Amino acid sequence: MNFFDELSFSYLEYKINNSYTNRLLKYGNSPEGLFWKNSFTQIHRFELIITALNRYYNLKKFTICDIGCGYGKLFEFLTDKLNKSTFQYQGCDLNGKLIDHCTKRFMNKNCKFYKNSLPKGIVDFSVMSGTFNLSVTDDIKIWEKYILKNLTNIWKRTNKIMTFNLLHQNEKKINQGLYYTNKNWIKNTCEQRFGQTEIIFSSILPDDILVIVKT
Numbered sequence: 001m002n003f004f005d006e007l008s009f010s011y012l013e014y015k016i017n018n019s020y021t022n023r024l025l026k027y028g029n030s031p032e033g034l035f036w037k038n039s040f041t042q043i044h045r046f047e048l049i050i051t052a053l054n055r056y057y058n059l060k061k062f063t064i065c066d067i068g069c070g071y072g073k074l075f076e077f078l079t080d081k082l083n084k085s086t087f088q089y090q091g092c093d094l095n096g097k098l099i100d101h102c103t104k105r106f107m108n109k110n111c112k113f114y115k116n117s118l119p120k121g122i123v124d125f126s127v128m129s130g131t132f133n134l135s136v137t138d139d140i141k142i143w144e145k146y147i148l149k150n151l152t153n154i155w156k157r158t159n160k161i162m163t164f165n166l167l168h169q170n171e172k173k174i175n176q177g178l179y180y181t182n183k184n185w186i187k188n189t190c191e192q193r194f195g196q197t198e199i200i201f202s203s204i205l206p207d208d209i210l211v212i213v214k215t
Helices: 005-027 039-056 073-081 096-105 140-155 181-191
Strands: 061-067 086-093 111-115 121-130 158-168 173-175 178-181 196-201 208-215
Touching: 005 140, 039 073, 039 158, 039 196, 039 208, 061 073, 061 140, 073 086, 086 096, 096 111, 121 140, 140 158, 140 173, 140 178, 140 181, 158 181, 178 181, 181 196, 181 208
Parallel strands: 061 086, 061 121, 086 111, 121 158, 158 178
Antiparallel strands: 158 208, 173 178, 196 208
């Protein structure tokens, strides 16, 4: 990675942080505050992720890092959905206000929150739900470099599965601040750089794909 890329990535993270701070001031800790359409689409994405993980591993005891954790909705979901499981949860986010909120709200021994963009130590599962959909640049090459830089660093700290969702269309593009990948491109890229990769579709969210990368 060259100096220009490092500078570009730092500026992107600055803009991401500001975008979410301004959005939170307007909508508070809600799906809309994190640029989600509504709680239904947010929860459906969580359902797809947990169903996929459960297909490969018995989710009784595991460690998980939620990168781009927002206000901690995935932790809430896991606690309700997997109430008989024993899991250690990490939530990471670039926005300090969100991390402060989660730290105060979830006083629980099996969850920790960090102002960071990758897991602390090695975890079984690394999860990113909606983390890379909102693009703060119109330069698709820079945004894709930024995504792949993050995925590369996260993969190094993932023991079993790295999973993330993206918007997709036939042609890669950034439209009205949203990044759309091409499903074949992201699958091939992940297989070349990381490991065996599967793409999961949902009829409920036809513009979404869930990418599963296995060690």
